[in-house]
Amino acid sequence: MPKLEIEISPLAFSKVIDWTSSNTEREVGGYLIGKIDNEKVKIIETTYAVKNSSPTHVSIDEMAQFQIIKEIEKRDGKETIVGFWHTHPGLGCFMSGTDIATQKIYQALLPEAVAMVCDGNAFSKTREQKDFKAHFYRIDNNDKSQEINFGVLTNPNELLELLTDFVQDEENVENIVTNSVQKLSVHVKDSMELLAEEKLVSKSDFETADKSWKKGLANVRADVEEMQKLMVTKEEFNDLQEKQLTAYERQKRMNFVLLFTTILSLILVGVVLVLTLLP
Known part of the structure; x- marks a missing residue:
């Protein structure tokens, strides 16, 4: 089996590490996304994709692969799914029979594919890096798991490139949310004015609804501004090198995005209800 190097980005x-140490009583897992360069696997992104799990088993959501591939195609398309990761909470790192069978499938599709196994139970208590267990494996021709050495990406130029891509992704989210709010604001105003002109609602009802929509939209805009405060900018790169951006911080941003989506959905539902209830 040829020697295979693995590099994984700090992010x-x-x-x-965050997903593993936050789930110490059940297995969790997801996909490894990266690229192959002269037999070196460079992992630049990881995803959480749990379908169902227990203390000794996890099923990774296969449908998430389609979304990942779709997102990759939106970019330069040079990345791909290079393997999977999962945990063995409290049991240490090894490849079970099921893990070996799964990894064989990945290697059949991509010979350079790797499997990452983690145990973060000790780390969750001590918060000391030495207590976090992580190992990478491949399956040899005898169906045996072989551990592969790995390192964390430290090349400044590559780190800056990854961070720039990350910032651009976050800025795109902000633009999408802002544009959606603006479009929805215009749509609601036009709809309410049309209803008033057609005398389907009274002037007082219109004014009450108008205040309600404005309040709701103001809340959404406030959330957008809050997300802007949490955004990572390119100028903050030096600080990020000292205070590595954690998955928890990114999760907070994703929570805001989910909040925005929920609010916008509720507003749209409100419009539909108003139109439905009118005589």
Whole structure:
């Protein structure tokens, strides 16, 4: 079996550490996303994709693969799914029979594919890096698991490139949310004015609804501004090198995005209800 080097970005690794140490009573897992360069596997992103799990088993959501591939195609398309990661909470790192069978499938599709196994139970108590267990494996021709050495990406130029891509992704989210709020604001105003002109609602009802929509939209805009405060900018790169961006911080941003989506959905539902209840 040829020698295979593995490098994982600090951001991708920190996300796995957070997910692993936050789930100490059940297995969790997801996908490893990266690229192959002269037999070196470079993992630049990790995803959480649990379908169902127990203390000794996890099923990774296969449908998430389609979304990942779709997102990759939106970019330059040079990345791909290079393997999977999962945990063995409190049991240490090894490849079970099921893990070996799964990894064989990955290697059949991509010979360079790797499997990452983690145990973060001790780390969750001590918060000391030495207590976090993480190992990478491949399956040899005899169906035996072989451990592969790995390192965390430290090349400044590559780190800056990854951080720039990350910032751009976050800025795109902000633009999408802002544009959605603006479009929805115009749509609601036009709809309410049309209803008033057609005398389907009274002037007082219109004014009450108008205040309600404005309040709701103001809340959404406030959330957008709050997300802007949490955004990581390119100028903060030096600080990030000292205070590595954790998966928890990114999760907070994703929570805001989910909140925005929920609020916008409720507003749209409100419009539908108003139109439905009118005589």
